[in-house]
Ligand SMILES: O=C(O)CCC(=O)C(=O)O
């Protein structure tokens with residue numbers, strides 16, 4: 001039976017052009033954008049909670065970009081695009097007819113950017129959204145039950161003589177090699193086309209002290225809702241083991257008070273050099289304010305479609321055991337794994353069986369996967385043995401009866417550099433939302449502007465204990481592209497790489513159609529309604545070629 005979506009309130013942030021300026025003792029003003037009050041769509045705004053510079057909670061880390069225009073650094077120009085759905089296949093997103101994008105009116109989408117006159121603006125593309133949310137999906141999820149799908153993946157691409165790009169002195173971006181330059185202000189820049197991302201040197205390198213308000217080469221804002229110790233503890237937990245330095249960013253907290261946090265980011269120099277750094281948001285589940293939490297989620301979904309989730313409550317030991325089981329599974333003889341060949345999207349998919357970018361001419365992705373779905377009665381899951389894998393995943397039955405699946409993968413050694421082969425080729429996820437954990441081996445990249453040509457890819461680095469969360473295509477359709485389903489891929493690294501992905505999809509019967517709050521006369525519906533199950537089926541057919 002086809003279920004009609006019901007109404008919910010969805011917090012959608014709106015943006016303002018105001019900005020705060022923080023002055024360091026180097027006399028360099030750093031500017032950060034400031035969010036206007038996130039507005040619940042029923043129109044009620046609690047202004048006492050959200051003021052400029054008063055956004056988030058001590059446990060919510062909102063990473064923002066900073067610029068330093070006075071020093072002559074090239075501003076990151078606002079990526080304002082008029083995206084036309086004219087039937088042209090999107091790179092990495094195969095044309096799925098008749099369920100994918102339809103030729104509708106032009107929609108402009110402005111993303112975060114730093115404008116040349118020292119102002120850092122947020123896009124205002126949603127200011128025309130209607131105030132009332134009529135067509136929600138959360139309630140539907142609760143009543144119908146979404147689909148869960150788990151995937152454990154290991155990418156193995158061993159390069160002999162080839163240049164993998166990790167870590168290296170230069171980065172391979174869109175087929176071009178990018179060389180980092182050090183400018184006379186000591187900042188490292190990597191430029192590609194019209195974009196520039198500044199990667200600041202650490203405070204220590206630049207001779208800053210903690211009193212300078214510089215953390216990681218960039219200033220932060222915070223409030224004093226929690227103790228300094230608690231805050232630093234949370235932050236350090238979140239980034240413990242991080243092997244990179246964040247780009248300049250601010251952390252907006254719940255009062256305007258600025259404080260200094262000693263930087264827990266100790267970054268390996270070679271990794272800084274190896275490419276763009278994705279300035280992803282952090283969201284923390286430990287916030288005691290649901291509205292703040294939702295605002296931070298929706299902001300991350302609007303701006304990037306990718307974010308780190310920390311303090312999520314899933315024990316590291318459990319994840320470690322899952323990775324251990326994955327390794328055991330993939331080291332089984334091929335024949336044993338082939339006995340579990342994928343059926344009903346559960347089971348084993350061998351090397352090159354998946355091609356996440358069917359528009360490419362690649363022979364497939366260099367990964368093995370194993371999918372597990374929900375543990376309903378007529379269990380379609382295939383287990384290698386009563387203990388291997390199965391034991392670790394029994395807990396997922398707590399999620400209820402909607403279908404889900406798990407994938408694990410094993411490395412294959414490639415004797416030579418094969419440019420066309422990715423661990424996972426460029427794609428956006430099909431469903432609603434994905435939670436990803438990796439074993440720490442690098443390789444994941446995101447392309448924030450998927451319609452841009454050429455594409456710019458940024459490295460997403462591993463953070464111990466954090467989930468990487470990303471929006472899927474059906475969520476993008478639901479929100480009429482307000483939430484971004486961001487293109488991503490996994491580059492070959494020359495190392496074994498294991499990952500665990502949890503895909504949350506709408507129930508198969510659910511009709512995914514534009515939420516009332518996400519379309520208006522000036523922002524017309526961009527996709528026709530689709531039945532979730534049909535859409536997933538078609539996307540999977542394209543991925544597997546059958
Ligand atoms: O392994 C990863 O880091 C990402 C995998 C991925 O994007 C996917 O399976 O959809």
Ligand SMILES: [Fe+2]
Pocket residue numbers: 427428429488
């Ligand atoms: Fe993905």
